[in-house]
Amino acid sequence: MTLADFFLYLSLALYFIAFASQLVAYFVFKKNQSKYESLLSDFRQRGIQLDIITNFASFLGPMFNAHKIAYFVDVYHGKKIYLDRNESVSEEANLFVKNQPLSRISWIFSLHKLNVASFTVLFLAVALSFISNSLLK
16 A cells, blocks of 8 residues: 555545534534524524624525534634624624523534534545645656
8 A cells, every 4th residue: 555545545534534524513403403593583683683604504404504603603702703894793792692501502512613623624634635646646
């Protein structure tokens, strides 16, 4: 087995792990979708503005769950988010998310960690694929 073959097989294994972890993330979100919709509904009822990606992705069912929850994770951690060029997320949004009981939003943090790990593995798989391909030349 050459080094190129090793990287190729390793990248294939990593692709499989990334795919499997995204399937798990899909089912975790599907299981908690009613909690997400309740949180989103409360958010909208208070008149708090969502970013465009979260707003658009909220209509796509359990698909694109990473995009749906990233906004809430970033707001919870106090990351500076801009809704457009001049308007940042309101302090009301920060307080609303931070005042939620952990029993209501802890699954979002777990799912976010799973998504970050999954995309990291996917990035490594792509990088190893390029390395493997360059070794073949």
